Amino acid sequence: MRKLPSQLLKGSLEGALLQILASQESYPYEIHQALVTAGFGEIADGTIYPLLLKLERSGQIQGERRDSPNGGPPRKYYHLLPSGQAALADFKADWAQLEAAMNQLGGK
Amino acid sequence: MRKLPSQLLKGSLEGALLQILASQESYPYEIHQALVTAGFGEIADGTIYPLLLKLERSGQIQGERRDSPNGGPPRKYYHLLPSGQAALADFKADWAQLEAAMNQLGGK
């Protein structure tokens, strides 16, 4: 699995986070693993936290701290708010357009 | 045609430029139009010039000034160099991975 250049990830990661939280609530450590598993390459974990804080501050997601079931440090679970749902829809439209534009060039 | 958020374009535009120049030599003004036509949204023309200069300085493309056939200002035609061809191949692999990762999340 190749490590993607950071510039290419810009903007995409925010949408990816919303996408993950749309299907289930999750916490940063798990989200990070989900991104790597999905194929985004090795994302720095220092990337995830500021992004989540930004989304929380802007009212798109909400966090809640809960004890870990396996005795580890407590986790901060995030879930999507309506505003985040709308932002996700926007992102999906943006992404679809970018994807289409890229394929347009490649197919020529 | 929606204007894509600038952050989402980061990295993608560089690949798009290489892609365009891979199929035919071109000059900035035409490249800009090609991007808009392909569906990348309204790209600022101030974005194209620094990008091309960077690619030229790094030896991926080469420019050559020629008179415009329609009597307008002279154009600077760029064509792809071998190093640019290789960079394009890299970009394509990166893009394919990102696309796959995104679809992976969406399909869940």
Added chain:
DNA sequence: TTCAACTATCTTGTCAAGCAAGGAAGTGTC
């Protein structure tokens, strides 16, 4: 004849976001 629209190139400063590097702390294993 002047004014807008189009073609064409280029520079400077700003801003957003991913990353590297680091810190903190608990649990379990060898």
Added chain:
DNA sequence: GACACTTCCTTGCTTGACAAGATAGTTGAA
């Protein structure tokens, strides 16, 4: 006692798209 894993978080750096603006030639309309 050391290492690996889980879990959270911050600071400063760098990159690249953009806004704004400068320059200049051609053409067609008012």
